Amino acid sequence: MSTGSNRILDEFARLMTDAAGAAQSVRKEAETAIHAQMERFINSLDVVKREEFEAVREMAIKARDENDALKARIEVLEAKLANNG
Template sequence: MMTTGTNRIMDEFAKLMTDAAGAAQGVRKEAEAAFHAQADRWLNSLDVVRREEFDVVREMALKALEENEALKARIDALERQAGTAPVAGVQPEA
């Protein structure tokens, strides 16, 4: 009879520990969510951009730079064809 009582106590203790572990995990998840929310609010108050937004704007800037360089090369080529390209070191006549 003693074994049955001991087993029942151990089963109850194991159930209590399982419930406590589940509760602790729930509290941890809630704490993490609260921390992330607070961190987001803090970062937003600093007016910082997210990495994804930065990468998008950076790609746009690089594309615009490439387009500008291509247009400059095209203008230079057209000026050479027209004979209006400025010669290095020569001042235009007044």
């Protein structure tokens, strides 16, 4: 009878292992589907990626710095013109 009991436990263990594997497979498939759906949703929005945002931000900072430098040069030139005129 011990052999029959071991066989039943072995079958049960195999069944549980198969069930756990199937559950993990279903979970991965669901995650993949949800991830794909979320990516489609985000792509449908009018948003920029972080990398693009940072690149444009750096360009804007550089342009502002250049603009400030040009403004300072113009002020110096205008002051010279006012003193000479």
